[in-house]
Amino acid sequence: MMGWAKKYGDIFSVRMGTKTTVILNGYEAIQDVFQRKGALTSGRPRIPTFDFLHGRGILCADYCARQRAQREFTLKYLAKADTEKQTEDEIDALLQYIRDTNGEPFDFNSTISATISNIIESILFGSKLEQEGPNVKILVDSIQAASRLSAQASFQNFLPFLSFLPQCRNGNEAWNVFSSHVTRLLERHILGYDARATRGLVDAFLHQSKRSDSENSFSFNDDDLIANCQTLYIGGSETTSTTLTWGMLFLLSNPDVCEKINAELEEVVGKTRRPSLADRPNLPYVNATLMEIQRCNYIGPLSLPHKAIRDTTINGYVIPEGTTILANFWSVFMDEKNWPNPREFRPSRFLDEDGNLKKIETFIPFSLGKRSCPGETVARQEMFLVVTALVKAFTFHVPEGEAIPDPDGSLGLMNEPPRYRVLQAILISASAQRGGLKPGVRLIDPASVTLYSCDTGDIYDSSTWVLVYPNGTGQVEVNNTISTRQAGGLMHKINAVQEVA
Numbered sequence: 001m002m003g004w005a006k007k008y009g010d011i012f013s014v015r016m017g018t019k020t021t022v023i024l025n026g027y028e029a030i031q032d033v034f035q036r037k038g039a040l041t042s043g044r045p046r047i048p049t050f051d052f053l054h055g056r057g058i059l060c061a062d063y064c065a066r067q068r069a070q071r072e073f074t075l076k077y078l079a080k081a082d083t084e085k086q087t088e089d090e091i092d093a094l095l096q097y098i099r100d101t102n103g104e105p106f107d108f109n110s111t112i113s114a115t116i117s118n119i120i121e122s123i124l125f126g127s128k129l130e131q132e133g134p135n136v137k138i139l140v141d142s143i144q145a146a147s148r149l150s151a152q153a154s155f156q157n158f159l160p161f162l163s164f165l166p167q168c169r170n171g172n173e174a175w176n177v178f179s180s181h182v183t184r185l186l187e188r189h190i191l192g193y194d195a196r197a198t199r200g201l202v203d204a205f206l207h208q209s210k211r212s213d214s215e216n217s218f219s220f221n222d223d224d225l226i227a228n229c230q231t232l233y234i235g236g237s238e239t240t241s242t243t244l245t246w247g248m249l250f251l252l253s254n255p256d257v258c259e260k261i262n263a264e265l266e267e268v269v270g271k272t273r274r275p276s277l278a279d280r281p282n283l284p285y286v287n288a289t290l291m292e293i294q295r296c297n298y299i300g301p302l303s304l305p306h307k308a309i310r311d312t313t314i315n316g317y318v319i320p321e322g323t324t325i326l327a328n329f330w331s332v333f334m335d336e337k338n339w340p341n342p343r344e345f346r347p348s349r350f351l352d353e354d355g356n357l358k359k360i361e362t363f364i365p366f367s368l369g370k371r372s373c374p375g376e377t378v379a380r381q382e383m384f385l386v387v388t389a390l391v392k393a394f395t396f397h398v399p400e401g402e403a404i405p406d407p408d409g410s411l412g413l414m415n416e417p418p419r420y421r422v423l424q425a426i427l428i429s430a431s432a433q434r435g436g437l438k439p440g441v442r443l444i445d446p447a448s449v450t451l452y453s454c455d456t457g458d459i460y461d462s463s464t465w466v467l468v469y470p471n472g473t474g475q476v477e478v479n480n481t482i483s484t485r486q487a488g489g490l491m492h493k494i495n496a497v498q499e500v501a
């Protein structure tokens, strides 16, 4: 696609099967077509992967009054949502899960997917306690299976006449399973509906749809409710968790970035508490890193297709009504003009000489115009809270003998990162280390570190402790959070402290 853009320019069309698709390359073309001409280009063509939504819901519905009303309502609700509260318990559970791994490797992708799925459930249905039970796990598993299977059949979105192939059928069946789980969850939730309480976005939808006054122009029936629940669950889970999986990969490969994040967090947040959204404006380097994570291996290179609602003219060419329009976001984020050495992971590109965050117009990971992502605020808040909590609490490594994978994505439903495992560094006593915890053990010179508890700030006697990265054996004696700080400023956070008697 990038080669074609060089050859044919920023806007060209290709024939995919029986249909003509216009491809937009570079910020200017996307801004012009999606934002300036948005009233004519914000339709949504059929997306075969999401046929199970029957063209309903904010994402799949064509651009019309019904879609706009539901989108506006969702945007307003999400703008006021208390993301901090909704993510708090899930982040606690994530940190505890990682502590409990006690230095054993775990699959980062599926761990973070479960956390993010649970957060979107809290946003939709309210308190997590309401949803406790086997349904939660089934839902997470089913969306992952559906994404995986339909990724293998993502070609059907460009060549819909191939939808009869077995890969497409498997993907579609997996989405049907996901869809029936959401419907069941929703039905259960509705049984507990109380007009006086708003447990989450679903209740807000229900209140609004039951209003019968003359000002209520909100078009919303049960099918819309189901479709929007499914849409928001899909839109809000795999996007964010895939971005975070790329993020951890970049942080593993760039320990200097982790050091700078740690230094900034220590200065602004201190040692003992977890970063909160109120800290966000004071953490330019953290914000720059999160933006660079989104830019450097953007998850949706071709985003979602738009459709011309009426005949329109783009760059002097007449685009007939019904034409599919795809934006090549990869071309925006890999544009040498705006991002020198674009494949290099460099958060400082988002900072000015004084270390302040720069506003860069061409940074558009949530798209532009009338179909831009309504989950942007929530997604950015979630990513901030999860990344800062993880980096503050742990030092991650890949297991001994496993290489950090190259940041090469594979294109399915999204630009998928390679799978990898991580483990947290753990601390053992020098005597335990002498006592045989050896394969893969790496030492920090005890004299050069200061150990302190992230919880209490207490300083520990470093001469008796060493830092190890592997899956150590031995007895867990204390299980609180301890950090080590090297003389040079390097920080290591350790959760499991092991001692052999």
Ligand code: HEM
Pocket (backbone or CB within 6 Å): 034, 058, 059, 060, 071, 231, 232, 235, 236, 237, 239, 240, 243, 299, 300, 303, 304, 305, 365, 366, 367, 368, 370, 371, 372, 373, 374, 375, 376, 378, 379
């Ligand atoms: C890192 C996370 C995310 C990224 C990068 C992202 C990106 C995008 C992009 C590029 C679009 C397509 C815009 C277009 O058609 O021009 C989109 C649409 C959408 N996103 Fe997100 N998104 C993220 C998270 C979320 C979250 C957390 C939610 C829900 C809470 C969400 C809900 C939606 C919905 C409903 C749409 C369809 C909007 C419409 O058709 O009007 N997204 N997103």
